[in-house]
Amino acid sequence: MTLEIVLMWLAVSLYAASAALFVVGLVWRSQLLMRVALWTAVAGLVPQAVAIGVRWVRVDHGPYLGFYEVVSSYAFASVVALAIIAWRKPSLRWVGVFVMPLAFLLIGGAMLAPRSDLAITPTLASWWLTIHIMFAKLSYLSFFAAFAVALAYLARDRWPNRLPEWLHEKLPGQADLDELSFRFIGVGFIFLTIMIVAGAIWANEAWGRYWAWDPIETWSLITWAVYAVYLHTRLTLGWRGAKSAWFAVAALPFIVFTLIGVPLAYQSIHGAYLTGY
Amino acid sequence: MTRPSVVRALTSAKLVVGLLLWLAGVAFLATLVPQGAPSSPEVLSWAAANPALAGVVRFLGLNSGYTSWIFLVPLAVLAVSTALCSWQRTRTAVRRFRAVRDATPSGLGKRARSWEVVRVDGASAADVADVAERALAKARLRVLREGNLVSGTARGWGAFGSPVFHWSLLALILLVAASQLTQASGLMGVPVGDAKPIAPQSYGTLRVGPLHAWSTSPRSVAVPDFDLTWVVGELDRGPTPLVRIVAPGGHVLGEGRVYPNSPLRVGSITVHSNDYGLAARIVVRGKDGRLLGSTTPLLDFDASSPSGTTQVPLEITGAGGAVAYETTVTVKAARSGGELHRLPKDPRLSVTLRPTGAEDASVTVTELALGESLELADGSTLRFDRLTYYARLSVVDDWSVPWLYALLAIGLLGLGVSILAGPRVALVESAQAGEGAEARVWISPWRGEIAFRDGLARSIADATAGTVVQEEES
Known part of the structure; x- marks a missing residue:
């Protein structure tokens, strides 16, 4: 337990430092600070990954039971998403200005929650659970990446003269950003659909019904409908640019609320995964 | 409204967007109030605590939000709209598939309207066409060349992704509706050593669709054994009955230990263990x-x-x-x-x-x-x-489950193809211009992948030390 907690606090500290460096880097318009901030975030992934691994071995399941495990793993996923975006498109590393404070808040909030070990129950002992959770995380990652790229688009679109010169030069073209955001949402929508389908099949195996309009099921469908609307506006109504980007930004709270907020706001059979049982 | 205008209205993307948002809104509102029959204690106590809202909620049927008219009517309209759109999308997909299959550079040249132009100084049109040919091949397109006109096409079958997804969605809506009408599900208490026929009198609680047909010689559910602990894979699965489905003649059709994530399935019958007692x-x-x-x-x-x-x-x-x-x-x-x-x-x-x-x-x-x-x-x-x-068993007689899973898989496949592997058609026309040459890059407007066109233009410009100069309409 001690090693895990020490590692987690180390990750919290590095994420906090990274968040601060990103903000300072943006204010001072310093590429160097941004680069340091990114590497600090990546450095924070290492102790968190080890902590997750240590806990995984001890409790014999992945990070998906209880507020501490679930929320801290979303922080981990957010930083992984940032690292992937920065690796594939180095000019987008500055989205860490938004990602790292959020990751810090998530992991910090998780550290304040009870960290008791929750054992796998017979209902949870299913491969469908693994698939369900894996695609929940992947959909969150994709939508979050789309959100970050859309923010980049909007920032340059609305404040073309306020962004640092180097950022203007380094950022991909607006058309590229626009399409990248759409692609992330397209992939995220597929992952979200797989998550819902895997969850329905798992519910049928475990409880004997595949859909019961439980709040979290309903909210996942609401989120699915919101992103389906995005795809329709994009592919059928021809929305592009700022309108599409605003939609990508506005849609993110739906997936965040579905994955983290619903179990806290509603009484739900699903709530146990976040609030314990 | 004339017939075509009704069809046009029903296939309008704006209508679909509106319906999706409406359904999401109703679903959200339904999560805010207790769900159940008007006489259920939760609904009555909520109504007593919220007298100002109770009337509106009752009128809208929000306490049975997912079976209320404000949910089912828009869902039905969405189903009709999906059917019409699926039909339209199928016809479009066939057209696009043929367009990709039969595409020729000169044929595409007649359709091209909006171009990205790359100017290359000191090069011939043939050299630029060579570069374009390589760029299109690198983008994994099937390349055809007619002089200085080079076309690239790929994934004609990708045009069917969207119709497959939408047809699956429609079939899913219809299948779920048919399943609700024809299934029988409920809880049945079977003492260890006994058997009960799969018939209405055996159930403690029963929900049966109006079109469900009970068998005149029903199969039986027997519980020959029961264990309070049942360990599988080092995990205690809890109280676990051994359940048998028996044909009228006594022949055992299926048997298994039933615990969470391990139901017994025999034909359309699925048995889950719900609880136990004495x-x-x-x-x-x-x-x-x-x-x-x-x-x-x-x-x-x-x-x-x-x-x-x-x-x-x-x-x-x-x-x-x-x-x-x-x-x-x-x-x-x-x-x-x-x-x-x-x-x-x-x-x-x-x-x-x-x-x-x-x-x-x-x-x-x-x-x-x-x-x-x-x-x-x-x-x-x-x-x-x-x-x-x-053993208190949940016994569900529902033929639709395997079909439902199959439709979900087909729908996912269609969705994946639609989003990730749509058809691609590109054309590069090279011509002499002043001291050098000009490459005009066009892509089909089906998915509006401007970044793909920009990428092609950039790769031609990079390979020829040319410059992307403008976008032009013709």
């Missing part, structure tokens, strides 16, 4: 020892019924005619946290008998050990014959 068998015999009747009350032990008490009607037809009793049966059992964790070592059956409808009749109260009998007024005897566990 089953006390009571046998009534006449003075002459002849069997007059028997009953097996099921006793639950949980927070709401901690004493293991149940009431069963008992009708005994003896020499003096039929006498109906209101019978209360209690078995006290060892419990842990409200749950039964073993059979009582010395089970005692408390029986209270009151002749039905006779308020002032004498009430018999007695306690019987296992095997003991109580003599009734007419000389017949009531015996505590057996005590065992019973």
Whole structure:
């Protein structure tokens, strides 16, 4: 337990430092600070990954039971998403200005929650659970990446003269950003659909019904409908640019609320995964 | 409205967007109020606590939000719209598939409207066309060349992704509706060692669709064995019955241990284990020892019924005619946290008998050990014959589940193809321009992948040291 907690606090500290460096880097318009901030975030992934691994071995399941495990793993996923975006498109590393404070808040909030070990129950002992959770995380990652790229688009679109010169030069073209955001949402929508389908099949195996309009099921469908609307506006109504980007930004709270907020706001059979049982 | 205008309205993307948002909105509102029948305690207490909103919620049917008219009517319109759109998309997909399959550079040249232009100084049009050919091949397109016109096409079959997804979605809506109309599902308590036919009288609670057809020679659900702990993969799966589905002739159709994530499936029947309790068998015999009747009350032990008490009607037809009793049966059992964790070592059956409808009749109260009998007024005897566990099974007769899974898989495949592998058509036309050459890059407008066109133009510009100069309409 001690090693895990020490590692987690180390990750919290590095994420906090990274968040601060990103903000300072943006204010001072310093590429160097941004680069340091990114590497600090990546450095924070290492102790968190080890902590997750240590806990995984001890409790014999992945990070998906209880507020501490679930929320801290979303922080981990957010930083992984940032690292992937920065690796594939180095000019987008500055989205860490938004990602790292959020990751810090998530992991910090998780550290304040009870960290008791929750054992796998017979209902949870299913491969469908693994698939369900894996695609929940992947959909969150994709939508979050789309959100970050859309923010980049909007920032340059609305404040073309306020962004640092180097950022203007380094950022991909607006058309590229626009399409990248759409692609992330397209992939995220597929992952979200797989998550819902895997969850329905798992519910049928475990409880004997595949859909019961439980709040979290309903909210996942609401989120699915919101992103389906995005795809329709994009592919059928021809929305592009700022309108599409605003939609990508506005849609993110739906997936965040579905994955983290619903179990806290509603009484739900699903709530146990976040609030314990 | 004329027929075409109705179709146009129903296939409008704006309508679909509106319907999706409406359904999402209703679903959201339904999560804010308790779901259930108007007479259910939760609904009544919410209405009492929120008198200002209760009327509106009742009018809109939000307490049964997902079966209310404000949900089902838009869903039906969405289904019709999806059907019409699927048909349109299929026709479009066939056209696009053919367009990709039969595309020629000169044919595409007649359709191209919006171009990205790359200017290359000091190069010939043929050199630029060579570069374009390589760029299109690198983008994994099938390349055709007619002089300085180079076309690239790929994934014509990708055009079918969207119609496959939308047809699957429509089929899914219809399948779920058909399943609701034809399925029978409910809870059935089966004592260990007993069997019950899959028929309405066997269920404790039952939900049956109006089109469900009960078999005249039903299969049975038997529970030959039961264990309070059942360890699989080092994890205790909890109380686990062995369940058997038996054909009318006695042939075993399927058998298995039933616990969470391990239901028993035989044809359209799916059996899950829901709970368990005790089953006390009571046998009534006449003075002459002849069997007059028997009953097996099921006793639950949980927070709401901690004493293991149940009431069963008992009708005994003896020499003096039929006498109906209101019978209360209690078995006290060892419990842990409200749950039964073993059979009582010395089970005692408390029986209270009151002749039905006779308020002032004498009430018999007695306690019987296992095997003991109580003599009734007419000389017949009531015996505590057996005590065992019973398994409360969820027995669902629904043919649609495998089809549902198949449709979900097909729909996902269509969605994946639609989003990730749509068809691609590109054309590069090279021509001499001044001292150099000009490459004009065009892509089909189906998906509006401007970044793909920009990428092609950039790769041609990079390979020729040219410059992307402008976008032009023609």
